Amino acid sequence: MxxxxxxxxxxxxxxxxxxxxxxxxxxxxPVREVTREEVLEATGANLLVPEDATEVDYSLIEIPxxxxxxxxxxxxxxxxxxxxxxxxxxxxxxxxMYQDWDTVKHVVMAPFSGTVCLHEFGDGxxxxxxxxxxxxxxxxMFNVATEEALLEMSDLLLSDLGEE
Numbered sequence: 506m507x508x509x510x511x512x513x514x515x516x517x518x519x520x521x522x523x524x525x526x527x528x529x530x531x532x533x534x535p536v537r538e539v540t541r542e543e544v545l546e547a548t549g550a551n552l553l554v555p556e557d558a559t560e561v562d563y564s565l566i567e568i569p570x571x572x573x574x575x576x577x578x579x580x581x582x583x584x585x586x587x588x589x590x591x592x593x594x595x596x597x598x599x600x601x602m603y604q605d606w607d608t609v610k611h612v613v614m615a616p617f618s619g620t621v622c623l624h625e626f627g628d629g630x631x632x633x634x635x636x637x638x639x640x641x642x643x644x645x646m647f648n649v650a651t652e653e654a655l656l657e658m659s660d661l662l663l664s665d666l667g668e669e
Contacts, residue, residue: 535568544575550590550640552577555661574599581658587645588662592638600630600643610652617642617663621652631655633663642666 544563545551554561558579566574574591591599606622612631613619619633629650633642644659 536564536566538562538564541577544577544590547573548575548590549592549638550575550642550666552588552590553662553665554579554588555581557581584649584654585647586658587643589643589645590666591641593641594639596632596634597641598630598632598643599641600632600645602628602630602645604628608652612656614656614660614663617659619659621655623650623652629655631659633659635666640666 539547541552541563544565547565547567552563552575554577558581560578560580562578564576564578566576568574572592574589576587576589578585578587580586587601589599589601591597593599604622604624607625608621608623610621611619612621614633616637617633617635619631621629621631623629627648627650629646629652631644631646633644634640635642642663644655644662646655646658
């Protein structure tokens, strides 16, 4: 292909959004900022955070043909967390942290069953399943994760979400 034609095609491709011709080709952002109440309404899960948490941001992740995934990002005692919930018939990792974990341990915190995964660099997740209602929960902790810290925060966050 000659250079003039290639240059023309490149210019046209860059102009498509300006001309409004690329709208049908662009994917919408599935994440939108919401309130805690909107997460509760969309997912049925009331994602509360510790009273002293800071930088609290709620959002919904809405993907076609899937139940909405609610999440809250917050900082507590100088540690960043992301807590997620999604209604699903099957247990699934909804953490969004797809890593090769150094440690994987199955745990039970009635009525939840779960898995705690840790990486040597300090990131970790606790995945929880509430079978009675069909919910998956995920708690991610960054840079300083330990099994004890993930279990302690999970106990605090899940305490109002399940009945034995």
